[in-house]
Amino acid sequence: MKCIIPIIAVGIVLALTGCWTITVKHQVEPIYITMNVNVKVEKQLNDFFDFEDQGQGGSGSTKSIPHDKTPKQ
Amino acid sequence: MKKLNIKTIVLYFVLTMCSLITISSAQDTKDDIKLRMKDRFAQISELKQSGKIGETPSGFAEAVSKESAQDEKISTLLTAENNDRKLLYALIATESQTSVQEVGMGNAKRYFQKASASDYFKTQAGEWKQKKDMMP
Numbered sequence: 001m002k003c004i005i006p007i008i009a010v011g012i013v014l015a016l017t018g019c020w021t022i023t024v025k026h027q028v029e030p031i032y033i034t035m036n037v038n039v040k041v042e043k044q045l046n047d048f049f050d051f052e053d054q055g056q057g058g059s060g061s062t063k064s065i066p067h068d069k070t071p072k073q
Numbered sequence: 074m075k076k077l078n079i080k081t082i083v084l085y086f087v088l089t090m091c092s093l094i095t096i097s098s099a100q101d102t103k104d105d106i107k108l109r110m111k112d113r114f115a116q117i118s119e120l121k122q123s124g125k126i127g128e129t130p131s132g133f134a135e136a137v138s139k140e141s142a143q144d145e146k147i148s149t150l151l152t153a154e155n156n157d158r159k160l161l162y163a164l165i166a167t168e169s170q171t172s173v174q175e176v177g178m179g180n181a182k183r184y185f186q187k188a189s190a191s192d193y194f195k196t197q198a199g200e201w202k203q204k205k206d207m208m209p
Contacts, residue, residue: 040169041179048103048161051111052187 103164106157113154120147127193127201128184132177133158137193137201 117134120126125141126134133155136142162176169176185194190205 037169037171037175038179041165041171041176042183044165044169045176045180045183048107048165049183051107052114 102160106161106164110154110157110161113150116150117154120150121192122189124191124193124203126151127195128181128188129195130178130181130197131174132162132180132184135195 117126120141121128125137125144125147127137129135134151136144136147136151141147158177158180159173162173162180165176166173185204188194188204190203190208192204193201194204194207195201196207
């Protein structure tokens with residue numbers, strides 16, 4: 001009979017510790033999933049629009065900026 | 074029992090062929106979109122550079138002024154461009170298991186990062202601003 005009370009106390013402590021672990025996991029997973037999707041979308045868009053970097057048309061958002069603006073002597 | 078087996082095999086074969094056709098046609102569609110957008114890219118870039126069109130936060134191109142919106146050539150070009158973007162966003166959303174809006178916003182962000190300082194962008198409030206005026 002004396003042994004039952006400590007066993008119950010240990011059981012309660014273990015149960016509470018288990019609950020805390022589950023709470024932490026639920027907070028972390030959605031962030032990881034959102035980041036993974038964003039990276040995936042970003043990669044797919046970059047792969048699709050690779051022609052923009054190849055200077056098709058050479059104007060607008062990928063227009064070339066003259067680099068040597070130093071005056072000729 | 075033998076008949077059932079043959080039927081099952083035929084059914085699996087038909088299903089496999091259907092899925093293969095669906096996958097290949099989806100790929101073709103993406104390639105087709107890319108070709109069309111590539112052909113249009115020079116014109117779109119020119120209009121962006123001249124300040125006639127800009128990008129919206131949802132990842133679509135729009136006329137900046139009323140005059141540009143009334144120009145038939147510009148509106149035809151914008152309709153074609155935005156139709157292709159819609160198709161592309163839907164394809165990427167399906168592949169990445171996300172929403173079309175999310176892909177559009179991702180593309181808007183990409184356009185902003187790549188744009189020159191004079192390019193126009195629509196703010197969430199619906200105002201047109203040049204990139205240089207939006208930078209902190």
